[in-house]
Amino acid sequence: MRYLISSFLILFVFGCQRKYGAVVNYEGSAQGTSFQVKIFYPDGFSGTQIDENVIQGWLSHYNKIASPWDPDSEISKLNSGDTVVLSNEMFQLCQLAFSAKVFTNGVIDPTLQPLIEAWGFGVSKGYLHYGDTAKVQALMKFVGNDNWLPKKIDFWAWPKNVQLNFMSLAQGHSVDIIIDSIKSRGADAAFVEVGGEIKTFGLKPAGDSFLIGIEQPILEKRDEFQVVIPLQNRALATSGNYRNFRIDSLNGIKFSHTLNAFSGWPIETEIKSSTVIGASCALADALATAFLAMPLNQVQSWLENNQEWDAYLIYQNNKGDLEVWSSLEDVYN
Secondary structure: OOOOOEEEEOOOOOOOOOOEEEEEEEEEEEOOEEEEEEEEEEOOOOOOOOOHHHHHHHHHHHHHHHOOOOOOOHHHHHHOOOOEEOOHHHHHHHHHHHHHHHHOOOOOOHHHHHHHHHOOOOOOOOOOOOOOHHHHHHHHOOOOOOOOOOOOOOEEOOOOOOOOOOOOOHHHHHHHHHHHHHHHOOOOEEEEEEOOEEEEEOOOOOOOOEEEEEEOOOHHHOOOEEEEEEEOOOEEEEEEOOOOEEEOOOOOOEEEOOEOOOOOOEOOOOEEEEEEEEOOHHHHHHHHHHHHOOOHHHHHHHHHHOOOOEEEEEEEOOOOOEEEEEOOOOOEO
């Protein structure tokens, strides 16, 4: 989920110059958010360049698959109890979502959809309040069922009373798809960002990495960068608890969008901003969300056991001050 947006810094520094041909940059709106795509073509490139209409087409196509706000999308039909012929993209998304659940020992669970809606962090406004224990427990009866996972591309329907939410990794998945599509069309390098989820390949013309600025997790300082992270042939996703929240109309309690997959209740740990870097933007997206629901020591242990992933975490110490823990060595403060 993308509630702490990472911004792309177009910073060129002197270095070993790479000879590129055309460089194209597209920015716009799609999937209810913004996107930016920057493509570097090789010198003398004679193929057909990707234009903005193609990029918009890719994003619109993905929207028809994974957007819960579109009642005719593939995910909406499945959540309505329909049987559909799975698209390649939906089949991939299902496999990635299940991998994210296994990866995080259940901290990420796509079957939380009824709770996400009921707490007001989905399409609807929500109706749950603190104290609605019986209602939460009733909805949790449908969470945790893994029989929804398709084994092949075919006609498919969710089990009865099961609904799924893939928003913790869908935007990252769309970034992966676009990067792969750009690579296959002959580009030398590219930067793709959709709603703050980012992936790059290749190097900038100066021969250096792309630089990504991470916002401070403070509403009043949303335009100020906490850190700048070099990114080369990897994906990056950031999630934060400080921006997407609700205030209970009955008792004034403030709670964030992160839900405990084992209880169904909103959860907030000491981690306020979670940035994850790895090979897959979809899984980086999911992990950034999962880490907000895990205590810092548990996240550190997970990263120690999964060293192909990196993280930059901003957390609140016992005194209420913000501190940083990072597995990255090369950052610019």
